[in-house]
Amino acid sequence: MSLDIGARVRFVRLKHGLSQRALAKRAGVTNSSVSLIESNTVNPSVGALKRILDGIPIGLSEFFALEPDAPRKVFFAAEELVEIGKGPISFRQVxxxxxxxxxxxxxxxxxxxxxxxxxxxxxxxxxGGIVLAGRLEVTVDEERRILGPGDAYYFESRRPHRFRCVGPVACEVISACTPPTF
Structure with missing residues (x-):
């Protein structure tokens, strides 16, 4: 049986309310390192995994003994969305x-x-995502576009990308990412 280290790291990180950036900072590694591990693009050494888990904090034995329940819930009320980002950008996960x-x-x-x-x-x-309100500047590689309500984006996430709210009102977006790597 093969263990999905990336999904396990992502599960533990989200369970502790940390973004990839926050965990990377706490662990003293790059954000891309956490992202690559979570997407199973790279297999971390035991030392690298321990450093990341120390940033949560959770021990190696607890990490490998973890048996998360498979959620079977289908419907989610607005107040049940899980906040995984805090500050001027809110990310509420289904x-x-x-x-x-x-x-x-x-x-x-x-x-x-x-x-x-x-x-x-x-x-x-x-x-990909759809802008519901406000104006969102989306940059993918060197291409930049300002999107308004009803406009959408969709791209391969390995392309460098950035999002910025432009204008005087907050911007709201519904987005999806596969695999879950935020």
Whole structure:
């Protein structure tokens, strides 16, 4: 039996309310390292895995003994969405645990001027979204577009990308990412 280390790391990280960036900072590794491990693109050494788990914190034995329940819930009230990002950008996830899942759905809210950062995001998979309100500047590679309500995006997530709310009102987006790598 093969153990899905990436899904397990993602499950533990989300269970502790950490974004990939927050965990990377706590563990002293790059954000891309956490992303690559969670997407099973790289298999971490025991030392690298321990460093990441120390940032949560959870021990190696507890990590490998973990037996998450497979969520069977189908419907989610608005107040049941799980906040996985705090600050000027809110990421509210459908479902508490994505352990063993292949899709992540988010309700995103960007306050005016909020930005995912100057360093572009890069991870395995694909993602797409639809802007519900406000104006969102989306940059993928060197291509940049300002999207308004009803506009959408869809791209391979390994392409460097960045999101920024432009304009005087908050921007709301419904997005999906596969595999769950946020």
């Amino acid at each position: 479902g508490e645990s994505l352990f063993g899942k292949s899709l992540q759905i988010l309700k995103e809210r960007y306050e005016p001027g909020a930005d995912t950062g100057r360093v572009p995001l890069v991870h395995e998979g694909e993602e």
